[in-house]
Amino acid sequence: MHGLILRTFQVFVEDTYGPGIWADVAEKAGLEMPDFEAMLNYAPETYSALISAAETVLDKPAEAIWEDVGTYLVSHPNSEGLRRLLRFGGVDFIEFLHSLDDLPDRSRLVVADLVLPDLELTDNGSTQFKLRVGDGLPGFGYVMMGVLRAMADDYGALVLLDTESGRRGEQYLMVTVIETAYAEGREFELAASSGGGGEG
Amino acid sequence: MSILPEEILHLICPMHLLLEPSGHIRQAGPTLHKISPEPLEGALFLEVFEVFRPRAVTCMKQLMQTEGRKIRLRLRGGVRTQLYGVLVADGQGGAVINLSFGIHVMSAVRDYALTSSDFAPTDLAVEMLYLVEAKSAAMDASRNLNTRLQGAMVAAEERAYTDTLTGLRNRRALDAVLERFKRGRGPFSLMHIDLDFFKQVNDTLGHAAGDLVLRHVARIMTDVIRKDDTAVRVGGDEFLIVFGGSMQPERLGEIAGDLIDRIEQPVSYDGRECRVSASIGIATAGGGIDNPDELLEQADMALYASKRAGRAQFCFFGEGPAGEGPTKVASK
Incomplete structure (x- = not known):
């Protein structure tokens, strides 16, 4: 299990619920070291232990937690760096959706050993999209759901999201774009401001 | 004149210039308008741009001789951003020049507040910005890890029970x-x-x-x-x-x-x-x-x-x- 994924989960819990709650989750999950390093690898079972510990401690179903992680990744100031990287994907939400196919390859360009599930976008008409999320990382579909929801806000687009499970751990996200320029959206400049870029 | 309308260049080469045989600029791409402090159309190319590689160019004739080769130039006014370019003769005595920021794209984007739409959709500039930003984030994470590991090593040495020179206890x-x-x-x-x-x-x-x-x-x-x-x-x-x-x-x-x-x-x-x-x-x-x-x-x-x-x-x-x-x- 790539440390970046576990580390992301850690900073999500710490930034959202506080370090005390993270300590509870880490203890419940039986972690020897409560801090993950983004650039190291960990035993694969760590992830599932962490998720079920979080379900108990936060008293929330895993699906909701995963979706919160996705929203956190885009909207929390501490992961501004990732939000910027996602915004490089396109000038509007529809172009961003089309860039999702490249997302696993894009992340591999940066962190060569980070393997994310396949993403494949098909459009049924100009406003209806279906994103297939491959298997390999349980919950990634829900994380993407949170990411899409937050990115739509970021671009100022009005969208409806729904999900259904596919075969063998696959998941489908249905995206209906009602309006691409519904609200202002957040500013995005190509040039990075100094000191930008958080963890995540 | 070419068969294709010259306006198509605005989309596929937003940093192009069309030169008259006299060396005056007939048409310039939208991104160049954004970065040049002076109006471009009607101006003499060599008065707006300074070509300094492969060698200094002082007249239209010398400029035409660079055909097909990579030239390096900069704006004479404003931020004086460095540019790369290539010139092709248009067969009528004039020329088409296409420019790019090359490696200076990072500073250009910052200096001129450029957006994705200032680059051709096929241009890799935005991918390059993405990579630079993503790589620096990854490098930061790596550097942080190294610093922490170094600290851990020092702490471990302090807790060590072995004399490093002899292998005896300390x-x-x-x-x-x-x-x-x-x-x-x-x-x-x-x-x-x-x-x-x-x-x-x-x-x-x-x-x-x-x-x-x-x-x-x-x-x-x-x-x-x-x-x-x-x-x-x-x-x-x-x-x-x-x-x-x-x-x-x-x-x-x-x-x-x-x-x-x-x-x-x-x-x-x-x-x-x-x-x-x-x-x-x-x-x-x-x-x-x-x-x-x-x-x-x-x-x-x-x-x-x-x-x-x-x-x-x-x-x-x-x-x-x-x-x-x-x-x-x-x-x-």
Whole structure:
């Protein structure tokens, strides 16, 4: 299990619920070291232990937690760096959706050993999209759901999201774009401001 | 004139220029308008841009000679951003020039507040910005990790029980061992060993020779002690051996004599012989004293007695020097 994924989960819990709650989750999950390093690898079972510990401690179903992680990744100031990287994907939400196919390859360009599930976008008409999320990382579909929801806000687009499970751990996200320029959206400049870029 | 309308260049080459045979700019792409402080259309190309590679260009004729080759240029006014370009003759005496920011794209985007739409959809500029930003985030994470690992290494060294030079235990380990005896109150003996003439080896043959001697002595001690004994390098050329359990003074004397004998065997360094000896002080916790600190002091006093009696010998606390005499020691 790539440390970046576990580390992301850690900073999500710490930034959202506080370090005390993270300590509870880490203890419940039986972690020897409560801090993950983004650039190291960990035993694969760590992830599932962490998720079920979080379900108990936060008293929330895993699906909701995963979706919160996705929203956190885009909207929390501490992961501004990732939000910027996602915004490089396109000038509007529809172009961003089309860039999702490249997302696993894009992340591999940066962190060569980070393997994310396949993403494949098909459009049924100009406003209806279906994103297939491959298997390999349980919950990634829900994380993407949170990411899409937050990115739509970021671009100022009005969208409806729904999900259904596919075969063998696959998941489908249905995206209906009602309006691409519904609200202002957040500013995005190509040039990075100094000191930008958080963890995540 | 070309068959295709010239306007199509605005989309596929937003940094293009069309030049008249006179060297005046007929048309310029939208991104160039954004970065040039002067109006471009109608201006003389060489008055707006300075071409400096492959060589300085001063007239239209020289400019046309660069056809097909990579030229480097910069704006004469404003931020003077460096640009790369290529010129192709249009067959009518004029030329088409396409420009790019090349490696300077990062600063250009910042200086002119460019957006994705300022680049051709096929341009890799935005991908490059993405990569630069993503790579610096990854590098930061890596650097942070390295810093933390370095801190952890220093902390681990501070907690270490081993003397890195000799592989013997260190002072910290000694404290732990003595603490154990203090709590356990079992009998034990201490042998305090100080090398004689070690300084001469260090001074005449250098520190590498000194280190060799220390490692040699450490090996001898490791040979001599039993599994439950502890050999410690307490510092410099000073060693301590903790013998667990009750031991006959005769046996301790034998060991001390043996140690001195073997330490006196010369070690060869770089073709030269290093000769040292050792003075030893012994204290045993048999006589009702089982406070380790007190015993350490006794061993130290016994060692001092050996030194005073002429070195290269061992001495029990509370007795005069015994065993080896200094005769065998050949000082350098």
